[in-house]
Amino acid sequence: MANNTILKLTTILILLIMHNSLFVSSSDIDQDHDDINEEEEEEYVLDTPLPHLGPRSRFLASIIKKGRQCDRETNNICNGVRANKGRDLLFCCKKHCRNVLSDKNNCRVCGNKCKQGERCCNGVCTNVLSNVRHCGKCNKKCSPGDSCGNGVCGYA
Structure with a gap:
């Protein structure tokens, strides 16, 4: 009887510890997820619309979402592009548009980490x-x- 009670208490204790560690981990993940969502939802309004996109839409040609994919060779949509009334300067860093004036992993130039x-x-x-x-x-x-x-x- 005593062994059965100890086994139940040990199981409950282990479950509580696992729950608490999952709770802490999930809130850390939620915080990281919020940071990623915040980054991905932010948009750069270009000071000058991109001319190479043609007559499709002046609106679409004037907005780049933060973190948008790019390629320095074939699809370089953010090579020294000014946005948000000069407050942002976009460059294609590792296949994503980055603001080199505020990105702590690409500060001033691509790859310069703070x-x-x-x-x-x-x-x-x-x-x-x-x-x-x-x-x-x-x-x-x-x-x-x-x-x-x-x-x-x-x-x-």
Whole structure:
């Protein structure tokens, strides 16, 4: 009888541990999934429509979805293309359109990865943990006299 109770309690404990680890893993996956969805849903409105797409649609020729596939040789739709009123600069990096002014894996040029704790701010890898002009994220300025610590203005 005691062995049966211990076996049941052990099984319940193992199931709880597995459930908690799956819950943590699934929320991490959901966060990663949200980041991917956020990336894929974002669109770049081109400053100048792509001329080589012809008369199909001026609207379609003026929008590129973030992460759109490209090929440097045959389908290079984002080779130095300006978008969003000059705020973005698109290049074909590893077969996908990337904004080299904000992509931390392609900062300023394709393949230039920013280090841990850095973001790509206007094409420059920037430490957002301690920079008062980019505190926690790009272009988030701290008030005069406030310092930036761990990505938070006024951190003491």
